[in-house]
Amino acid sequence: MKPPPFDYSAPDTLEEALFLLGEAGDEARPLAGGQSLVPLLSLRLARPSRLVDLAGITTLTTLGAADGHLAVGAMVRERQAERDERVRRLAPVLADALPLIGHPAIRSRGTIGGSLSHADPAAELPAVALVLEAELVAESRARGRRSIPAADFFTGYFTTALAPDELLTTLRVPSSAPGTGWAVDEVARRHGDFAIVGAAAMVRLDTSTGRIDEARVALAGVGDTPVRLAETEQMLAGAEPADEAFADAAEDAATRLSPAADVHGSAAYRRHVAGVLARRTLKLAAQRAREAA
Ligand SMILES: Cc1cc2nc3c(=O)[nH]c(=O)nc-3n(C[C@H](O)[C@H](O)[C@H](O)COP(=O)(O)OP(=O)(O)OC[C@H]3O[C@@H](n4cnc5c(N)ncnc54)[C@H](O)[C@@H]3O)c2cc1C
Known part of the structure; x- marks a missing residue:
């Protein structure tokens, strides 16, 4: 099947994306790697009037370690994280979980933020975020930035604590103690x-x-x-x-x-x-x- 008609925006900045989402309310959906959302559109299980493509927002693709945390941007591709030495060293359980997701072609498009926001109860990353006691950083134009503990993020079947005008921006993983x-x-x-x-x-x-x-x-x-x-x-x-x-x-x-x-x-x-x-x-x-x- 073909997706229903929708408007498409491809902002370059987080501010612009948050503006578009805030304007459209729950009529809009962010598009990350499209590995879950595009099939949902094609099956007409989702009917957003606007897609806000996050692919051009380079600030969401950063990955780094600071303040005792590994910080993984929402638009970091699963395959990129899987191959990153800092992920392997600072969050080995995340590095081991990533290759279990689908196949390399899917992980080359699929993103860390997309998988967590999609909140499939059978998916690897939500369980890994829980065991890591990770924080999920979210941002909206109306209410600014907030940090959500993984324990509070997954609220139901394919449902998260994110509001429709809010984007997940970063996964923050605390470093672990010796032993x-x-x-x-x-x-x-x-x-x-x-x-x-x-x-x-x-x-x-x-x-x-x-x-x-x-x-x-x-x-x-x-x-x-x-x-x-x-x-x-x-x-x-x-x-x-x-x-x-x-x-x-x-x-x-x-x-x-x-x-x-x-x-x-x-x-x-x-x-x-x-x-x-x-x-x-x-x-x-x-x-x-x-x-x-
Ligand atoms: C054949 C196949 C096999 C797969 N196997 C597995 C598997 O074994 N394990 C597994 O975990 N997954 C699997 N997946 C799913 C894959 O991991 C997806 O990449 C992932 O679930 C969604 O990530 P995405 O970046 O493609 O997000 P998208 O499909 O673009 O988006 C998914 C949802 O998240 C929302 N969203 C995306 N980014 C954000 C953000 N930053 N803030 C707020 N909301 C956001 C979107 O609006 C949408 O509702 C598979 C997919 C396919 C096609």
Whole structure:
């Protein structure tokens, strides 16, 4: 099918883009890499009267490290971030998650900001943003700039805390303490498919006792939003980083989930896979934390 008719603007500056979005209200949609929005238009599942193309706004394509944070501009392409040495060094779980998204051709167009704003509950980056406790910087003409913790950003099925006149401008990732390990893993039917279930984990070890100081786990594909497993994390705080502790915590986590069934898997299957991936990623993150200590 063809998209319905729309006006098209290609501003060069963030100010101009925010002006256009503010003027049009919820009639306009930002266009980033188009890898999700263009299919939605063609299927007529989205009918914006105006597209505001962000591709010409060079200030949204910067990537750098400052103030103890890695800052990734919303229009940084997934493929560019995946190949960036600073992303690999400062946010290894993000670097490991990016190649799991679709195929190189999709990642060459798809952007970090587009994936987070699209908020597909099965997507890798929203779960990774949660586990990283990242901040998402948003800006509008009417209300200026604000920083939204990832925990507050994903508010529902394909829905975020962004207002229609607001743009996501930057993903800010805090740097991690010594003795921290990260891991990400997923189960998909074929390489490049969306995950049926995905998991991202962090383990930080107390460098004097070797016990778990802090553990985090976030899942994709088990609810309307990415899910952080708070109870599992609490079970692990202060524990020895042993296989049994991860197995018990992951088993407990699986019982707390209520995923929906679909053609790719039943609720029981998703719960099982979530438990397996939570255990696997926690164990690998702990191993990496020991190596990093
Ligand atoms: C065949 C195929 C396979 C894929 N597989 C995967 C996969 O395995 N995992 C995965 O996570 N994704 C997958 N994707 C989606 C891909 O990652 C997209 O790039 C991503 O979801 C959207 O990014 P985009 O830059 O293309 O955004 P667009 O499609 O341009 O926009 C997506 C949405 O976000 C909004 N938006 C974009 N940028 C901003 C911004 N800065 N501020 C506010 N709103 C904004 C748009 O208005 C739109 O509503 C796949 C896509 C295809 C076509």
